[in-house]
Amino acid sequence: MKVLAISGSLRADSHNTALLRMAAEEAPRGVELELWQGLKEIPPYDADDDGVPGPATVEALRDAVRAADAVLIATPEYNSSVPGALKNALDWASRPLATNPFRNKPVAVIGSSTGAFGAVWAQAELRKVLGAMGARVAEVELAVGHVHERVDEEDVRAGLRDSLEVLVATAQPALAA
Amino acid sequence: MSTTIEQTATPTGTWNADTVHSSLAFEVPYAVATFSGEVTDFEVSLTDGALAGKARIASLKVKDENLETHLQSPEFFDAERHPELTFISTAIRREGDSVEIDGDLTLKGITQPATLTGTITGPAVDHFGATRVGFKLQTVIDRTQFDMKWNMPLPNGEPALANDVTLKADLTLVQEA
Numbered sequence: 001m002k003v004l005a006i007s008g009s010l011r012a013d014s015h016n017t018a019l020l021r022m023a024a025e026e027a028p029r030g031v032e033l034e035l036w037q038g039l040k041e042i043p044p045y046d047a048d049d050d051g052v053p054g055p056a057t058v059e060a061l062r063d064a065v066r067a068a069d070a071v072l073i074a075t076p077e078y079n080s081s082v083p084g085a086l087k088n089a090l091d092w093a094s095r096p097l098a099t100n101p102f103r104n105k106p107v108a109v110i111g112s113s114t115g116a117f118g119a120v121w122a123q124a125e126l127r128k129v130l131g132a133m134g135a136r137v138a139e140v141e142l143a144v145g146h147v148h149e150r151v152d153e154e155d156v157r158a159g160l161r162d163s164l165e166v167l168v169a170t171a172q173p174a175l176a177a
Numbered sequence: 178m179s180t181t182i183e184q185t186a187t188p189t190g191t192w193n194a195d196t197v198h199s200s201l202a203f204e205v206p207y208a209v210a211t212f213s214g215e216v217t218d219f220e221v222s223l224t225d226g227a228l229a230g231k232a233r234i235a236s237l238k239v240k241d242e243n244l245e246t247h248l249q250s251p252e253f254f255d256a257e258r259h260p261e262l263t264f265i266s267t268a269i270r271r272e273g274d275s276v277e278i279d280g281d282l283t284l285k286g287i288t289q290p291a292t293l294t295g296t297i298t299g300p301a302v303d304h305f306g307a308t309r310v311g312f313k314l315q316t317v318i319d320r321t322q323f324d325m326k327w328n329m330p331l332p333n334g335e336p337a338l339a340n341d342v343t344l345k346a347d348l349t350l351v352q353e354a
Binding site: 134137 | 242243245246247249250251252255257258327
């Protein structure tokens with residue numbers, strides 16, 4: 001099973017990107033995580049550019065989502081919400097809604113922050129956005145607060161294992177049953 | 178011109194819906210008015226006094242393509258995993274033109290008891306010589322009982338979409354020759 005991992009942060013030393021790399025290490029047998037690295041190249045959404053095909057970088061994102069069996073998104077929280085670049089990429093990917101690659105796609109949202117709450121509000125908003133896009137949002141909640149002090153802690157790794165397990169079960173209910 | 182044959186008992190024998198002259202619709206309070214839609218691909222039969230119906234969620238129609246997409250997504254009907262709605266009656270009570278039908282309604286893979294109430298017309302012979310019976314039925318379901326929990330708060334804090342949804346079936350059933 002192929003899981004596309006999307007980080008909502010562009011920073012080279014991003015805690016959320018590190019979380020996804022750790023998730024790749026903790027992935028169960030048969031689950032392969034691929035980190036998507038095209039976020040910075042996605043242009044700001046402009047309906048005038050939203051043709052067929054769309055901008056090449058956007059089409060690459062749509063293809064990557066389409067080719068994946070599931071998606072794992074790790075988001076930071078900016079001003080109590082989803083980072084603009086991540087929301088912008090999802091807005092592009094969601095067009096046109098009826099055929100967008102996130103439709104029925106199993107997606108799990110996790111997040112981390114250097115504050116106490118681990119991006120819970122950004123995660124909640126992201127789940128709302130993904131639901132509106134037609135994604136199959138997995139019932140995963142992993143909020144890693146004070147992430148800079150908790151690098152490589154076993155309970156974070158355990159949380160990632162649990163999150164991936166729920167994502168796999170959401171994607172393959174017949175196998176989980 | 179039609180001939181009334183009998184108006185006191187539930188018709189026996191086998192009857193199938195003439196879907197051109199039948200409709201399955203829903204109505205739900207949304208903000209300040211009523212939102213409605215219908216499913217166009219369905220079959221209904223009445224066999225020896227038992228009513229059974231099946232509708233394809235993919236044929237759900239509302240007046241906006243994006244809303245259709247949202248309604249078919251996992252947040253609402255989840256048409257990918259639960260492509261059909263079914264109703265199978267367990268008891269039919271007729272008193273004159275009034276009818277009450279108990280049965281099991283399955284929606285999004287969840288089965289709940291439901292009672293349809295309304296009127297029955299006929300049987301009567303139509304202008305082509307076929308014998309028809311009409312049912313005009315409705316029931317109210319709580320959509321949250323079928324795992325459809327989506328909502329958005331209005332500015333006054335009230336939820337935009339009501340939980341109680343009226344399902345309406347206006348059926349013309351034709352007796353098998």
